[in-house]
Amino acid sequence: MVKNNPSNKFNKTFNILLVLLCVILVIIGKLDLVAYRNVSSFLTDFFAPISSFINKPAKELEIVIEDVKSATQLRKENLLLKHEIKRLRNVEMKSEIQESELIELKKVLNSIPRDNNFLITGRVLNLSGGTFAKTMLIDAGKKDGIKKGQPVISSDGLVGSIISVGPNSSRVLLLIDINSMVPIFLTQTGWPAIVQGQNGYLLKVKFLSSEAEPTNNEIIETSGHGGRFPPGINVGRIVKISSSSYFVKLSADPQRLRFVSVISGSDFKSSKESPLGMAPLQNNKKWLNLKGFNKIN
Numbered sequence: 001m002v003k004n005n006p007s008n009k010f011n012k013t014f015n016i017l018l019v020l021l022c023v024i025l026v027i028i029g030k031l032d033l034v035a036y037r038n039v040s041s042f043l044t045d046f047f048a049p050i051s052s053f054i055n056k057p058a059k060e061l062e063i064v065i066e067d068v069k070s071a072t073q074l075r076k077e078n079l080l081l082k083h084e085i086k087r088l089r090n091v092e093m094k095s096e097i098q099e100s101e102l103i104e105l106k107k108v109l110n111s112i113p114r115d116n117n118f119l120i121t122g123r124v125l126n127l128s129g130g131t132f133a134k135t136m137l138i139d140a141g142k143k144d145g146i147k148k149g150q151p152v153i154s155s156d157g158l159v160g161s162i163i164s165v166g167p168n169s170s171r172v173l174l175l176i177d178i179n180s181m182v183p184i185f186l187t188q189t190g191w192p193a194i195v196q197g198q199n200g201y202l203l204k205v206k207f208l209s210s211e212a213e214p215t216n217n218e219i220i221e222t223s224g225h226g227g228r229f230p231p232g233i234n235v236g237r238i239v240k241i242s243s244s245s246y247f248v249k250l251s252a253d254p255q256r257l258r259f260v261s262v263i264s265g266s267d268f269k270s271s272k273e274s275p276l277g278m279a280p281l282q283n284n285k286k287w288l289n290l291k292g293f294n295k296i297n
Contacts, residue, residue: 119153119261120144125169127254134177134199136160138260141168149228151263157234157251158182158222159260170262174254175203175235184235184248185223186214192223195235195248203236205246214238220248230263 122140140146142165152159152172160174173180180197184205191212195203205214218238224231240247 118264120146120264121259121261122170123259124257134174134197134254135163136172136174136254136257136260138170138172138262139168140262141166141170143167145264146170146262147264151229151233152260153233153263154252154257154260156253157236158229159252159254159257161228162262172260175250176200176254181206182229182235183223183225184220186212186238187219187221188215189213189218192225195220202240202247202249205238205248208246210244214241214246216241 120140122138122144125137125139128135128137136152136159138152146162146165148162148165150162152161158175160172160177160180162170163173164171174197175182175195176197176199178197178199182195183192184195185192189212191209191214193208193212194206196206198204208214216238220235220237222229222231222233222235234251236248236250238246239249
């Protein structure tokens with residue numbers, strides 16, 4: 001009698017299951033899976049809102065990140081634009097300063113007739129406003145040909161004269177100093193006189209004939225007498241008249257000057273033939289005044 005082998009039974013069972021599985025797969029492949037498709041569509045429709053709800057915060061976060069990136073880029077561009085605006089303003093300011101300096105230099109160079117003279121232009125370094133001295137320091141000296149006593153002018157008129165000279169700088173005694181005295185003449189009435197500084201903003205007219213009657217705002221120019229200053233340089237205007245005293249306001253304000261020019265090249269001494277523009281002195285009548293009595297010498 002033959003006994004059944006357990007391994008033979010297992011193999012037989014496995015083969016049967018394998019055949020059944022193949023048959024099922026063939027049947028599934030051949031069937032119209034309408035139900036499966038319906039279930040798949042249902043599940044897709046069901047999970048779509050959930051997926052959209054889950055994805056919405058992610059999209060919002062992505063938008064926020066993009067906005068942050070854009071804001072950072074805009075901030076960088078804004079800083080660059082501010083820097084560029086600042087640079088352009090500095091350039092514009094420098095251009096305006098250079099333009100104003102050029103205009104002032106042109107005015108200085110054309111301020112007086114220069115027949116035998118030439119101008120040495122320098123920058124104003126500082127002003128000395130002490131009680132007993134009103135001076136100005138300029139950055140031109142002996143190496144530039146400046147000498148003591150030479151007149152100093154600006155684009156507006158006479159400023160003063162050189163009182164000390166160094167190798168690279170010079171000091172100017174301003175007209176407003178009490179030690180400064182300049183021969184002048186009144187352009188409208190034609191009378192010669194002298195103006196003296198008062199350590200203030202006004203000059204006092206001295207040694208003016210009693211017959212003279214200056215008018216308010218009358219222009220005052222250098223007369224050329226004495227040979228210290230050339231004739232025809234603008235000094236200022238009559239601005240104050242009190243009893244028999246007359247005062248002149250300078251055309252050239254020392255506080256506002258950046259450049260001045262020193263007149264060099266020749267002496268300004270008077271000759272028998274008065275230079276062009278020099279105010280003539282009044283005729284010498286040789287009268288001697290003694291307590292109301294006029295006596296001829």
